[in-house]
Amino acid sequence: MNSQLQNNDKMIRTRFAPSPTGFLHIGGARTALFNWLFARHHGGQFLLRIEDTDRARSTQAAIDAILDGLGWLGLDWDGEAISQFARAERHAEVAYALLERGHAFKCYCTTDEVQALRDEAFAAGRALRSPWRDRDPADAPADTPFTVRFKAPDSDVVLDDAVQGQVRWAAKEFDDLILLRSDGTPTYNLAVVVDDHDMEITHIVRGDDHLVNGARQSQIYDAMGWDKPVFAHVPLIHGQDGKKLSKRHGALGAEAYREMGYLPEGLRNYLLRLGWSHGDQELFSDAEAIAAFDLGGLNKAPARMDIDKLNHINAHHIGQADDARLTELVLPFLDTLEDRIDADDITRKRLMAAMPVLKTRASTLAELAGQNYFLLRPRPFVLEGKAAKPLKDDESRERLYRLFTHLGDVDTWTEAALSDALKEFAETEEVGFGKVGQPLRAALTGGAPAPDLALVMTFIGRDETLGRIQDQMTPIATA
Numbered sequence: 001m002n003s004q005l006q007n008n009d010k011m012i013r014t015r016f017a018p019s020p021t022g023f024l025h026i027g028g029a030r031t032a033l034f035n036w037l038f039a040r041h042h043g044g045q046f047l048l049r050i051e052d053t054d055r056a057r058s059t060q061a062a063i064d065a066i067l068d069g070l071g072w073l074g075l076d077w078d079g080e081a082i083s084q085f086a087r088a089e090r091h092a093e094v095a096y097a098l099l100e101r102g103h104a105f106k107c108y109c110t111t112d113e114v115q116a117l118r119d120e121a122f123a124a125g126r127a128l129r130s131p132w133r134d135r136d137p138a139d140a141p142a143d144t145p146f147t148v149r150f151k152a153p154d155s156d157v158v159l160d161d162a163v164q165g166q167v168r169w170a171a172k173e174f175d176d177l178i179l180l181r182s183d184g185t186p187t188y189n190l191a192v193v194v195d196d197h198d199m200e201i202t203h204i205v206r207g208d209d210h211l212v213n214g215a216r217q218s219q220i221y222d223a224m225g226w227d228k229p230v231f232a233h234v235p236l237i238h239g240q241d242g243k244k245l246s247k248r249h250g251a252l253g254a255e256a257y258r259e260m261g262y263l264p265e266g267l268r269n270y271l272l273r274l275g276w277s278h279g280d281q282e283l284f285s286d287a288e289a290i291a292a293f294d295l296g297g298l299n300k301a302p303a304r305m306d307i308d309k310l311n312h313i314n315a316h317h318i319g320q321a322d323d324a325r326l327t328e329l330v331l332p333f334l335d336t337l338e339d340r341i342d343a344d345d346i347t348r349k350r351l352m353a354a355m356p357v358l359k360t361r362a363s364t365l366a367e368l369a370g371q372n373y374f375l376l377r378p379r380p381f382v383l384e385g386k387a388a389k390p391l392k393d394d395e396s397r398e399r400l401y402r403l404f405t406h407l408g409d410v411d412t413w414t415e416a417a418l419s420d421a422l423k424e425f426a427e428t429e430e431v432g433f434g435k436v437g438q439p440l441r442a443a444l445t446g447g448a449p450a451p452d453l454a455l456v457m458t459f460i461g462r463d464e465t466l467g468r469i470q471d472q473m474t475p476i477a478t479a
């Protein structure tokens with residue numbers, strides 16, 4: 001990174017500045033993550049500013065949705081969240097400071113005049129310039145509403161961007177931007193610059209849909225004689241088809257990923273890799289991500305959403321997660337299963353017992369719940385279709401009866417002892433293991449996916465094992 005892109009002498013301060021839209025957009029979540037990691041990497045601060053100037057959209061519910069999303073993702077911000085709307089007076093103050101410095105002027109054009117000037121400018125291939133920029137303010141008509149406009153400089157606009165490199169625009173591409181509307185309210189780019197300056201933001205990482213805003217904002221910084229932050233405009237996230245991410249591509253909000261059963265650390269790791277790379281390392285713990293994150297690893301090409309990759313990364317984090325935590329997290333997902341399962345102590349105990357094994361096999365909590373179903377489904381099982389097949393004949397059911405007695409004699413209820421007991425039983429019965437295993441599996445799981453039988457028996461315990469066998473072992477009554 002060249003020296004212009006460094007702000008070494010100050011404490012690093014980044015921010016996330018969402019406009020409340022009703023949910024935390026996945027692209028916004030990634031922006032927040034990058035800013036959070038950069039601040040944490042440098043031992044700096046990560047601030048939150050809610051850009052709530054659109055009063056109709058900025059409801060408390062819409063703001064809470066963003067705060068909840070950030071909270072769930074574990075992206076904690078320093079200090080209180082700042083309201084942009086609440087700072088309108090300060091924004092106006094800076095507009096008047098620009099006026100005093102000769103970088104802004106009062107424009108008395110009517111809406112119709114502005115439209116005519118805009119059409120004329122468009123035809124001439126340039127942006128609008130107001131005639132009032134050069135007029136003597138003494139000529140101002142009395143009692144006429146005015147806007148305060150920025151006097152667009154006549155020089156090219158150059159933005160040194162940490163991701164995009166140096167980007168240049170011709171002066172004629174920028175109009176005399178309105179800073180204050182005729183009702184005195186500030187406009188967007190003014191508010192952002194004033195807030196970022198006052199919040200002492202040193203680095204701004206955000207979507208490249210704000211690149212042109214970055215150019216405009218850098219003009220305002222220059223006019224005020226303020227130090228500019230480092231800008232890093234990251235390409236937006238695209239769908240798997242290469243098009244800009246939209247509803248069509250599925251879930252757009254972080255909360256939808258939560259509902260699908262992704263862990264916050266899984267989504268964080270995935271979003272980190274969506275537009276940032278560090279060699280070919282795919283899996284990151286938080287400590288590793290904080291240690292490795294820098295602006296140099298941000299990619300210039302748009303990243304594509306890839307659910308398979310998300311599943312792969314999330315599976316890794318489920319495998320790493322604490323058993324007791326996973327047990328609590330998986331409970332709400334059990335509700336979506338066929339039978340209602342109570343989140344009681346027995347459920348928790350069985351989940352805890354099985355978790356070390358089962359957590360190595362699931363991509364999401366929803367999948368994990370499905371894989372735990374055999375542990376928890378209520379007795380007696382009604383065996384149907386494929387699941388009923390191994391117990392269709394009397395011979396199998398009678399064998400199951402003998403197995404019930406045999407397993408009842410096992411002293412230590414461990415995987416090894418149970419595994420030996422099953423082998424021994426098959427030998428005594430003089431049958432292949434399948435003739436023992438298949439009926440037993442049917443009785444213990446009712447056809448639900450489950451791991452090795454000895455493991456299943458240790459997970460559910462002696463009483464439940466024998467109980468499930470007992471439910472199925474009665475010989476079929478002949479009609």
Ligand code: GLU
Nearest residue numbers: 017018019051192206210
């Ligand atoms: N409020 C803007 C948005 O949600 C972000 C502005 C910025 O980061 O400067 O897109």
